[in-house]
């Protein structure tokens with residue numbers, strides 16, 4: 491093993507042994523040709539019956555699970571060498587972060603910043619957005635007394651869960667060098683495509699700003715009334731310098747680029763317009779939760795056998811159409827140099843449209859088998875996805 495890496499890992503191990511100064515450990519990203527046991531692991535100390543335990547939270551990209559270990563038990567899991575590309579250790583008086591490059595070299599960064607441990611063992615999910623926050627009242631999610639309106643609860647939760655996925659995806663993209671670390675001079679640029687009443691647009695702006703991440707956010711919606719309303723809210727909140735709105739068709743927007751493209755339920759093929767915009771402008775990260783799908787479904791007239799077993803039932807045909815639509819979208823993104831995953835971003839009780847396409851631009855060239863797989867799928871179903879037409883595929 492590279493000497494710099496083994497020295498840095500030994501330093502992190504030693505830090506983990508000192509539970510009295512340990513604050514946080516984050517393991518994320520994947521080393522080349524290695525498989526990690528989870529997409530991301532977060533570790534923090536918790537006080538349980540007067541004893542310090544290490545609480546491990548891990549995500550498989552779909553759900554979060556939590557388990558407590560004694561410090562010794564955790565160290566014995568040997569997760570530091572389990573294939574993660576990014577390792578961050580925070581202690582009360584300093585931090586060390588290790589990024590392992592594709593060549594297996596370690597880039598190590600140390601700080602002497604102060605960190606504070608939060609020893610609470612709270613099983614309830616902490617809210618990311620305080621219902622009382624003025625922006626939630628202004629956009630109409632919360633009422634004047636700062637309570638989430640019953641009619642807006644699902645949207646509130648969708649937006650929160652969207653942020654819960656956006657933030658780690660963003661941090662991983664920054665840690666992996668796909669997105670430059672945002673600064674006041676060069677803030678992170680985000681576009682919300684098909685923003686509507688801009689619940690997510692404002693939430694992303696306010697939440698990331700609170701996290702100390704400088705941002706410049708643009709919301710795009712075809713409706714002029716949405717632009718006027720959202721711009722007035724931005725003005726009222728005093729944030730017009732860093733959030734703005736355009737009344738434009740996504741496919742014809744004047745916006746040239748953004749680091750991150752997000753879209754929550756942009757109707758039907760507006761989702762394809764959003765993905766096409768992200769691909770054409772080279773957005774580094776795209777989080778897209780599609781809406782209703784009609785394009786492929788309308789083309790599924792000549793069902794190949796034995797698939798009629800499914801498509802003869804209207805509801806099953808519809809669901810299969812949704813899956814084929816999103817699978818083709820993802821494959822096109824993959825063929826365009828993105829690493830793409832589909833994840834459930836919120837429970838189905840809050841919206842049936844609960845699939846999210848998460849894509850990071852790595853520039854990797856997909857192998858020929860992926861192109862053949864795509865060709866086979868469209869020829870089997872005799873369909874031409876809207877996204878393929880938009881990207882000339």
Ligand SMILES: C[S@@+](CC[C@H](N)C(=O)[O-])C[C@H]1O[C@@H](n2cnc3c(N)ncnc32)[C@H](O)[C@@H]1O
Nearest residue numbers: 684685686711712738739740754755756757760
């Ligand atoms: C279902 S709403 C979702 C709004 C918002 N993202 C949310 O989750 O609350 C879809 C929005 O997309 C907008 N839209 C639909 N097609 C569009 C297009 N081609 N270009 C821009 N906006 C579009 C609509 O005006 C509408 O506001």
